[in-house]
Amino acid sequence: MERFYLDIAGEARAAADGEWFEAINPATGRPWALVARATREDALAAVEAAASAWAKWRLTPGAERARLLNRLGDLVDANHERLALAETLGNGKTITETRGQMAGLARYFHYYAGFADKLEGAVIPVEDVTAHVYAEWEPVGVCVFILPWNSPLPLCAQKLAPALATGNTVIVKPSEFTSTSIAVLMELVREAGFPPGVVNVVTGPGADIGEALISAPETALIAFTGGEAAGAAVAACAGRNLKRVTLELGGKSPQLVFADADIESAAHGVIQGIFASTGQSCVAGSRLLVHHSLQQALIERIVALVATLKIGDPLDPATRIGPIATAPQLDRVLRYFEIAAADGASLVTGGSRVARGDGEQGYFVAPTIYADVCSDMRIAREEVFGPLLAVITFDDEDEALALANDSHFGLAAGIWSRDGARVHRVARKLQCGIVWANCYRTSSVAMPFGGFKRSGIGREGGSAMIRDYLQQKAVWINTRDGFTASLAS
The missing domain is CATH 3.40.309.10 (Aldehyde Dehydrogenase; Chain A, domain 2)
Incomplete structure (x- = not known):
């Protein structure tokens, strides 16, 4: 059977202990591929790779980030049939539906590429006219994406594109039931030329891996899509570690x-x-x-x-x-x-x-x-x-x-x-x-997507989503000659 690997620091690799698990084709109930079963050691290696890559990626000019995102979008567009097949084999969606989804997948990368070089700050007038004050936006750091099994590629893309556009690095943890299409996407990420460690993927059953990724001191934001109970567990773990969290959960629409x-x-x-x-x-x-x-x-x-x-x-x-x-x-x-x-x-x-x-x-x-x-x-x-x-x-x-x-x-x-x-x-x-x-299930990358009440926290899609992956810094510069402390005599 075909084998799908972890992706850490720009390298496709087997799990640290050499273990694999079967990917099952839901249309037949039979295994069709083997996927690397990541260990806690692998998860922490991905964290280290992402944290190391962020030191340089956060300082990469927005125009360069935009170029790479547009390149990835072009590759996704050129490989949409291959991606559709991978998604259908993984989760059983009809090829008609996945072809439609993949035909629009590149739009995420092209859309958010447009923001990468437009993250403007502001000079702010304050009471002290001798101070030059400005606020600027910076990336939050290492982001962890925990994906469900129903639409792994679209749900990955709508998180990945804004995170990369704003200068963050990423670790993707797909569902153990549908990991293979994410592995195909990672081939395109490497081909697009993203630096090693900017995007990493760890695969396998979620509890130990997820806890390691959420608890690691280096990770800053956890974006989860899935069920209500699992979302509550993710939020609780993130809260104990004071991490940002976005949750796209269930519905009874x-x-x-x-x-x-x-x-x-x-x-x-x-x-x-x-x-x-x-x-x-x-x-x-x-x-x-x-x-x-x-x-x-x-x-x-x-x-x-x-x-x-x-x-x-x-x-x-x-x-x-x-x-x-x-x-x-x-x-x-x-x-x-x-x-x-x-x-x-x-x-x-x-x-x-x-x-x-x-x-x-x-x-x-x-x-x-x-x-x-x-x-x-x-x-x-x-x-x-x-x-x-x-x-x-x-x-x-x-x-x-x-x-x-x-x-x-x-x-x-x-x-x-x-x-x-x-x-x-x-x-x-x-x-x-x-x-x-008078319509249903129409969508656009330009529109916010998310819910009220227990359907989640935060939004995905649209321009406002950019803010989830940024933090603001205020800078005060004294323009007077010298400085006198108010406590000094």
């Missing part, structure tokens, strides 16, 4: 379909929201809140559209529903089918595992819809992270908003209505970080 909505558009939007990525997306529209007058017609149309979605080999361009990414996640989704039935929800379609039909034992489940859901049921409150849609009805706008905001998550929401005033009114009252109206 509602789609609000009002009585005046275009049913056809809403049906397509609901499908896009919950069944794209096989529901394995933090912004998955997993709660359908629909006006009672439209419930039957909308569900019938959604079921008819779902019947047209091909489930199977994610490398087949005709496939629209790929496998669940990991065996533990498959078990979790199947348990929620049992939970929904026990809680009294009515199964509309799906609710079971699906065989491929060619003898392969992949991690496939059917797109699943439950009706007669109450807002206190577990499938309406907990993040399933799979293709499970919970349908809840409402009578008026106030009830729809109350249901939508009745969640400890607050990542995203969708609004379906022809009433422009209602769209603005409801968008203002929704307690979440992203609102889509």
Whole structure:
């Protein structure tokens, strides 16, 4: 099988103890590659490499950082098909989806390259006219990125690009389930010409490696994307060590379909929201809140559209529903089918595992819809992270908003209505970080991405994200001849 290595100080290397672990193709349930299993020693070596590289990288002119980022963007663009294949083999997303993601991946590097030579400070007028005072921005230092398994390459790029643009060095810790595509990206980082140690990758199960990276005195910022419980553990560890932290966590995003909505558009939007990525997306529209007058017609149309979605080999361009990414996640989704039935929800379609039909034992489940859901049921409150849609009805706008905001998550929401005033009114009252109206899951590197409440801390994407990777220094210069201490006689 193909082997994928650690990347430390610009060198692809095996783990210190020579151990490997298997990468499993979720479409077949079979191992297809071996990945270096990093030790704590490897993690600390990556920290040392990143800290050493930062001493020079932080002083590299912004124009040079921009040149390298643009070069990396060009290489990513030229290798988007290879990256798409690596992502699909790793996590089972359909090749159609990963090709779309990879086609836009270079945009992160090109976009943030534009900021690298524009990190301007300011001369500040203060009360003492004899002082020349200015404030300037500097990088925070060594950044640790802990990635999930559902979209490793896009989630890495949206952190990596602004961090490098602002003069930081980086250690990437991908999920042990999906490490291989990050290794392919690192080949392009080296080819682009980044100095050794500016970007490092350590792979393997997370607990020991993650704790070592977060606790190391040299690391300054921890950027985590993943589940709520793991995010809380990361934040606690970072807090004990007084590290900056950004968290992009889960969601239980509602789609609000009002009585005046275009049913056809809403049906397509609901499908896009919950069944794209096989529901394995933090912004998955997993709660359908629909006006009672439209419930039957909308569900019938959604079921008819779902019947047209091909489930199977994610490398087949005709496939629209790929496998669940990991065996533990498959078990979790199947348990929620049992939970929904026990809680009294009515199964509309799906609710079971699906065989491929060619003898392969992949991690496939059917797109699943439950009706007669109450807002206190577990499938309406907990993040399933799979293709499970919970349908809840409402009578008026106030009830729809109350249901939508009745969640400890607050990542995203969708609004379906022809009433422009209602769209603005409801968008203002929704307690979440992203609102889509008459569309869903559209995105841009230029827009901030993040949530309210337990959906996270901080934002990714957009110009404001630059500030997360910078710290401000105030400089006071005395322009008088001499200096007299106020305490001296």
